[in-house]
Amino acid sequence: MTGTEASGATDAPIVIVGGGVAGLVCARRLHRAGHRVLLLEGAEEVGGRVRSTVRDGLVLDHGFQVLFTAYPVLGAELEMAALAPQRCAPAAWVVRDGRARLVGDALRDLRLLPRVLRDGGMGWGDLLRMLRLRLLAAACSVDDCFAPRFARHETAAFLRWRGFSERAIRQFFAPFYGGILLDPSLGTSASVLLFTLKMLAQGDTVLPAQGMGAITRQLASALPAGSVRCGTRVRAVEVTEGAASAVVLASGERVAARAVVLATDPWSLVALAATAGVTLPAPPPPLGCATVYFTAPAPPLPGTTLWLHAAPDAVVSHALTVTEVAPRYAPPGTSLLAATAIGPAAMLDDAALEAAARRDVAVMAQAAGVAPVPLTHVATWRVPQAQFAQPPGWMERRPGPAGGISGLWVASELAHSSSLDGAARGGVAAAEAVLQSVHSHS
Numbered sequence: 001m002t003g004t005e006a007s008g009a010t011d012a013p014i015v016i017v018g019g020g021v022a023g024l025v026c027a028r029r030l031h032r033a034g035h036r037v038l039l040l041e042g043a044e045e046v047g048g049r050v051r052s053t054v055r056d057g058l059v060l061d062h063g064f065q066v067l068f069t070a071y072p073v074l075g076a077e078l079e080m081a082a083l084a085p086q087r088c089a090p091a092a093w094v095v096r097d098g099r100a101r102l103v104g105d106a107l108r109d110l111r112l113l114p115r116v117l118r119d120g121g122m123g124w125g126d127l128l129r130m131l132r133l134r135l136l137a138a139a140c141s142v143d144d145c146f147a148p149r150f151a152r153h154e155t156a157a158f159l160r161w162r163g164f165s166e167r168a169i170r171q172f173f174a175p176f177y178g179g180i181l182l183d184p185s186l187g188t189s190a191s192v193l194l195f196t197l198k199m200l201a202q203g204d205t206v207l208p209a210q211g212m213g214a215i216t217r218q219l220a221s222a223l224p225a226g227s228v229r230c231g232t233r234v235r236a237v238e239v240t241e242g243a244a245s246a247v248v249l250a251s252g253e254r255v256a257a258r259a260v261v262l263a264t265d266p267w268s269l270v271a272l273a274a275t276a277g278v279t280l281p282a283p284p285p286p287l288g289c290a291t292v293y294f295t296a297p298a299p300p301l302p303g304t305t306l307w308l309h310a311a312p313d314a315v316v317s318h319a320l321t322v323t324e325v326a327p328r329y330a331p332p333g334t335s336l337l338a339a340t341a342i343g344p345a346a347m348l349d350d351a352a353l354e355a356a357a358r359r360d361v362a363v364m365a366q367a368a369g370v371a372p373v374p375l376t377h378v379a380t381w382r383v384p385q386a387q388f389a390q391p392p393g394w395m396e397r398r399p400g401p402a403g404g405i406s407g408l409w410v411a412s413e414l415a416h417s418s419s420l421d422g423a424a425r426g427g428v429a430a431a432e433a434v435l436q437s438v439h440s441h442s
Helices: 021-032 072-077 110-119 124-139 155-161 166-181 190-202 213-221 266-275 343-347 350-368 420-440
Strands: 014-017 037-040 052-055 058-061 085-087 091-096 099-104 205-208 234-240 243-249 254-256 259-262 286-296 306-309 318-321 335-342 376-388 408-410
Touching: 014 021, 021 037, 021 072, 021 213, 021 420, 052 213, 058 286, 058 335, 058 376, 072 420, 091 166, 091 350, 099 110, 099 350, 124 166, 124 190, 155 166, 155 190, 166 190, 166 306, 166 318, 166 335, 234 266, 243 259, 259 266, 259 420, 266 408, 286 343, 286 350, 306 350, 318 350, 335 343, 335 350, 343 350, 350 376, 408 420
Parallel strands: 014 037, 014 259, 091 306, 259 408
Antiparallel strands: 052 058, 085 205, 091 099, 234 243, 243 254, 286 335, 286 376, 306 318, 318 335
């Protein structure tokens, strides 16, 4: 694949198609390097999958998400303090057979240790194996986490190889890491498990005080006025003399470009590249989730700890009273609960999903020993393409930043991992490739 500068006019902007994390990070890097950029976003606001909607004083993230402060690349792009991050406890309540058991990282919070030992959420052997796995992940670099010796194994098989009991795999790893990876079967590459565990071990899990959308709003705020156009869908990439020279909007408008960076979701990216005559590897299948939001006069589930429903027939994978972590998600006196379904359960129709969420939250509340409170349904947020599947072998098909023809580049989480940091890495890699090309031809 080539990486030379486009034949478009040198006074034209570098056009970035897509205003999610990858596109915003790429645009910021290019702007800081002194280049004129134009970011085109098809939605009415930037953010991609990292957005929040405010409705009747409630902050509703577009699907339940959290931010790992240890993300090395995204963290370097953010002014973390300005997000006023609100910390989740480094632990989870696992509910099964009518009982809630605490599993937590006592190395991050020693106060958890007595309850973790008393509850027996994991046996002594599994607790020791968990400590060893945590130390392994913390000692690995990010590149080490994605080395072939880990990448070639499914998470479930890797955990069995590490000696974990079937009970620990079924009752903790499947609901907890399966919820993070949107794969309760634990068929995801063990590399992703190690990377996630490393992030959990080395930093906090937080919610920005004003919602996850504050992350992408902050990234966008660094771009100059007029450099972002929302509600602007790109239909095709135009090629002149073998180089990307413009994009064509859905309206028919042609926007000249010095270079074009495709930073859309992985599936749209492949379709847009095809309009330039470029065939990119087909991305892995998408993984979806659905989050049901309820309000209540008191916390339906107590504390800043994630609640996991480990029963085989559970629809809700994980739930959190988000106002226990970040009170500004709702007006004073109102609690906001997010209950998330993954896998086939996320495909239930709205009525069935809401009813199942009410049932599962009631089961978890009973296990927590709290009195039930009336729940008012306020929204159901479906994210059918929340992540892409990351089974063993997927890394071998990852695209690089070069887009296949001169002046065309790719900024995508596909370049690293289906995570916020993976998206930021894709944006950085594309920006660096564009800058190297532009400077070598100036």
